[in-house]
Amino acid sequence: MGGENIMSVEYVAAKAHVLRTYLIAPSYIRDYLVGARTLKDIASGLSMTYYRDKLVSLGQKVTKEDLIRVINGVFEERYAILTKQLPDPFSSFVDAYIFRFDIRSLLRIMGEIIANIPHGPVSSYGYAFSKINYGQLLKIRSMEDLLSALSYTPLKSAVPLITELWEKYQSLHAVELALWSSYYRMLISFLQELPSDVQDPIWRVIGTEIDLVNISVILGPMIYGYSIDYLDRLLIEKTLRVSIADLKKVYGLEPELITSVVPDVYREVVEKFLTGRDYQAKTLAERIVLREVLSILPRNPAGFEFIFGVLKLFEFECENLRALIESVAYGLEKDIIKELMVV
Amino acid sequence: MSSEYVFPTKIFLMELKNKLQLTKFAKQILERKRDSLREALRSTMRSLIDVIIFLKRELIEILKFALATHVKYKEVIDAHALTSIRKAEIEVVEIAKGGIVVPKFRLKEVPVPKDGFPEGVRALVSRIIEGMHNILKLVELFVEFEMLLREIEITSRITNTLEKVIIPSLQEKIDYINMALSEIMISELSSLRAVISQLEGTKE
Numbered sequence: 187m188g189g190e191n192i193m194s195v196e197y198v199a200a201k202a203h204v205l206r207t208y209l210i211a212p213s214y215i216r217d218y219l220v221g222a223r224t225l226k227d228i229a230s231g232l233s234m235t236y237y238r239d240k241l242v243s244l245g246q247k248v249t250k251e252d253l254i255r256v257i258n259g260v261f262e263e264r265y266a267i268l269t270k271q272l273p274d275p276f277s278s279f280v281d282a283y284i285f286r287f288d289i290r291s292l293l294r295i296m297g298e299i300i301a302n303i304p305h306g307p308v309s310s311y312g313y314a315f316s317k318i319n320y321g322q323l324l325k326i327r328s329m330e331d332l333l334s335a336l337s338y339t340p341l342k343s344a345v346p347l348i349t350e351l352w353e354k355y356q357s358l359h360a361v362e363l364a365l366w367s368s369y370y371r372m373l374i375s376f377l378q379e380l381p382s383d384v385q386d387p388i389w390r391v392i393g394t395e396i397d398l399v400n401i402s403v404i405l406g407p408m409i410y411g412y413s414i415d416y417l418d419r420l421l422i423e424k425t426l427r428v429s430i431a432d433l434k435k436v437y438g439l440e441p442e443l444i445t446s447v448v449p450d451v452y453r454e455v456v457e458k459f460l461t462g463r464d465y466q467a468k469t470l471a472e473r474i475v476l477r478e479v480l481s482i483l484p485r486n487p488a489g490f491e492f493i494f495g496v497l498k499l500f501e502f503e504c505e506n507l508r509a510l511i512e513s514v515a516y517g518l519e520k521d522i523i524k525e526l527m528v529v
Numbered sequence: 530m531s532s533e534y535v536f537p538t539k540i541f542l543m544e545l546k547n548k549l550q551l552t553k554f555a556k557q558i559l560e561r562k563r564d565s566l567r568e569a570l571r572s573t574m575r576s577l578i579d580v581i582i583f584l585k586r587e588l589i590e591i592l593k594f595a596l597a598t599h600v601k602y603k604e605v606i607d608a609h610a611l612t613s614i615r616k617a618e619i620e621v622v623e624i625a626k627g628g629i630v631v632p633k634f635r636l637k638e639v640p641v642p643k644d645g646f647p648e649g650v651r652a653l654v655s656r657i658i659e660g661m662h663n664i665l666k667l668v669e670l671f672v673e674f675e676m677l678l679r680e681i682e683i684t685s686r687i688t689n690t691l692e693k694v695i696i697p698s699l700q701e702k703i704d705y706i707n708m709a710l711s712e713i714m715i716s717e718l719s720s721l722r723a724v725i726s727q728l729e730g731t732k733e
Contacts, residue, residue: 290604297608357644358612362605402648410655412645464652465594465601512600522597 194273196488202496203487205264208236209503212529215510220523222514225253232507236260250515254508261504262314268497269315275379276490279388280497281317282376285340288318289365292336293358299329300358333361344368351416363403363420370396370422380490387482387491391498393426394478398471400425401444401452404433405459408444427451465526472528476502502528535702537709545706549699556691562628563684569627570677577670584663591660595653602649609650615640617661629680631673634665 210219214235222228229248233241240256269280291311298305305311305324312320318339326332333349336342344364351360373392377385400421407414414437421430432447448456451474458467475498483495506527513523535541599606618638623630639658646654 293608294604297610297612300612301610355644358609359644359647362608362647406645406648406651410645410651411641412651459648462652462655464649465598468601468649509600512603513597516596516600518593518596518600522593526597526600 194271195276195490195493198268198272199488199490199492202268202493205267206496206499208264209499210235210507215506215527216524216529219510220520220527222510225250225511225514228253228511228514250511253511257504257507257511258313261500264500265315265497268493268500272493275376276493279373279376279380280494282340282373283494283497284315285317285372286369287313288316288339289341289369291316291320292318292323292365293362295323296329296332296358296361299327299332340372341365341368343372347419355416360416363417366399367420367422370399374422374424384490387485388494390426390482391475391478391494393424394475396422396424397426397428397452398455398474400428400430400433401448401456402459402467404436405444405456408436409460409462469526469528472502472505476528535705537706537713539710542703542706542710545699545703549696549703552691552695552699556688556696559684559688559691563681563688566627566629566677566681566684570674570681573626573670573674573677577674580666580670584667587660587663588667591656594656598649598653602653605647605649606653609646617658619665626673627677627680629676631676632669634669636661636665 214231219228219231222231225248229241229244232238232253237256237260240260244252244256265284269277272280295305295311308320308324311324312318323332323335326335329352330349333345333352336345336348341348347368348361348364351357351364354360370392377388377392380388403417403421406412407417418434421433423430427449428447432442433444435442435447436444444460445453445456452471455467455470455474458464458470479495479498479502482491485491506529509526510523513526617636617640620635620637622633622635624633625631639661645651
C-alpha cells in the first residue's frame with residue numbers, strides 16, 4: 187500500500203469520525219422515536235437530529251414516501267462523502283459491498299417480470315450509487331434476457347450458475363439464493379485484495395453475515411420441507427464461525443439437532459427461525475452484526491475498518507428509520523417496533 | 530274488497546273456505562319455520578361471538594406478524610408476492626340448519642411449493658396456512674349468518690303477506706259470498722212466499 191493511499195484512507199477516516207457524530211443515538215431511537223404514533227411525530231423527532239435541514243422542505247403534510255426519500259437521500263449523501271476519495275482497493279471493495287442494494291432491486295424487477303406486472307418508476311429502484319442502468323433494465327421483458335443483462339454488472343461471473351438454476355427450477359427463490367451466494371463470494375474476492383491487516387476486522391463483519399445467511403438457507407428445507415437439491419450448491423463455503431460440514435449434518439443419515447451444530451452466539455437466532463419468527467431472527471442476526479461492527483471501530487480509528495464500520499452504522503440507521511416509518515404507517519405497537527430496531 | 534271476480538255460489542264458497550284453511554295452515558308452518566330460523570340465528574350468533582372472542586387474539590396476532598414481517602422483509606416479499614401464486618383446495622359440505630342448507634368449509638389441500646420461499650416469506654406463508662382453518666371457520670359463520678338472515682327476511686315477508694293480505698282478502702270474499710248467498714236466499718224465500726200466497730189465493 188502506497189503512502190498516498192494511507193493518507194487518503196486517514197483523511198476519509200477523519201471524515202468518518204465527523205459523520206459518526208451525526209448519527210442518531212441508539213437510546214434516542216429506542217426510548218423516544220419508537221414511541222411515535224404518527225408520521226408527524228417521527229418528523230418532529232427527527233427534526234432534533236441531523237435530518238432537520240432535509241425535513242424543512244417537506245412542509246406540513248408528511249407522507250411515508252417523503253420521509254423514506256429523505257432517509258435514503260441522507261444515506262446516499264453520506265455514502266458519497268465517505269467513498270469519494272477512497273483509493274483502490276478500498277473503493278473497489280466498498281463498490282462491491284454496496285451492490286447489495288442493487289440485488290434487492292434486481293429481485294424486485296425479476297418478481298415483476300415473472301408475475302408479468304408493470305414496473306414502477308425508475309427512481310424507485312436505483313440509488314445514487316447504483317452500478318446498474320435501471321432505465322435500460324426495466325425495458326427487458328423476459329427472465330432470460332434479464333439474466334443475460336447481468337453480464338454487465340459486478341455479478342457477471344455468476345451468470346452461468348444463475349441461468350442454469352433458473353432454467354432447471356424456474357423459481358425466484360433459487361435465483362435469489364444464487365444471487366446472494368454469488369454476491370458474498372464476490373465480496374470475499376474483493377476482501378482478499380485488501381491489505382492483510384485490514385482483512386481480519388472486515389471479515390469478522392462479512393463472515394458473520396455469511397454465517398447467518400448459511401444458517402437461514404440450511405433451515406428452510408428442515409423446517410418447511412422444501413427441496414434441498416440446489417441449496418447444497420448455494421451454501422457459501424468460506425465461513426467465520428459455523429462449519430458447512432456441521433450444518434449439513436442436520437440432513438445426514440443420523441441427523442443432528444441444528445442447535446447443537448451452530449455456535450452459541452447464533453443459537454438464539456436459530457431458535458427464532460425454528461419457531462417461525464423470522465423477523466425477530468433477522469433483527470437478532472443484525473444486532474449480532476452490529477456488535478461486530480462496534481467491536482471493530484476502536485481497533486484502528488484511522489484505518490479502513492473504521493470507515494467500513496461507520497458505513498455499516500449509516501446502513502443500520504437508514505434501515506432502522508425506514509422500518510420505524512413503515513411500522514408507524516401500519517399502526518404497529520411500540521413493543522413490536524422495538525423488536526424491529528437494530529440498536 | 531279486492532277487484533278479483535267473485536262468484537256468489539256455494540261451490541266457490543267451499544273452495545274459498547278450503548283455500549283459507551290451507552293458507553292458515555301454511556302460515557302456521559311458516560311461523561314455525563321463522564321461529565326455528567330465529568333460534569338457529571341466535572345459536573349462530575352465540576357461536577360467532579365465541580369464535581370472535583377466541584380468534585380475536587389469534588387473528589390480530591397473525592395480522593401483526595404479517596405487518597412486522599413485511600416491514601423487515603419488504604423487498605423480498607414485494608419480489609415474491611405474485612410469483613408463487615398457489616390455490617388452496619377448499620371442500621364445501623352442505624348441511625341443514627334451521628330449515629335451510631348452509632355451507633361448511635373444509636381445507637382439503639394447501640400446496641406447499643417444492644422449491645420453497647426465502648427467509649421471511651416462508652414464515653409468513655406458514656403462519657397464514659396455520660391460521661387458515663380459523664379464518665375459514667370465521668368465514669363459514671359469517672356466510673351462515675347472512676344466509677339465515679336472508680331466509681328469515683323472506684319467511685317473515687311471506688308470513689306477513691299471508692297474515693295481512695291473503696287471509697283477510699279470502700275472509701272478505703267468504704263474508705261477501707255468505708252475505709250474497711243469504712240475500713239470494715232471502716229474496717228466493719220472499720219469492721217463494723209470494724208464489725205460495727198466490728197459489729193459496731188461486732185455491733180459495
